[in-house]
Amino acid sequence: MGNKYLDGTALTIAIIGAVNWGLIGLFRFDLVAFLFGDMSWLSRIVYVLVGISGLYLVSFFLHLGDDEA
Incomplete structure (x- = not known):
């Protein structure tokens, strides 16, 4: 994970x-749907980007315990 811009x-x-997800769980309020429409193409892009980011961040677990001194 050497690309700090991509990581950030x-x-x-x-x-x-x-x-x-916290807002959905606590208040049943979907902020993405509120801002971009309920399952509009823009909100679907946001959901896909969140999913891809989550999958990318799984690689953080692979580097836990690595010493980068």
Whole structure:
């Protein structure tokens, strides 16, 4: 995971997805659907980006314990 820009972008998108899921769980309020429409092409792109970012961030687990001194 040497690309800090990609790592930061993926982490930011995953955090947005986590906040959205928190709002859905607590208040039944889907922020993405509110902003971009219920399953519009734009909201679907946001959901796909969140999913791809989550899959990319799985690689963080592979590097846990690595010493980068």
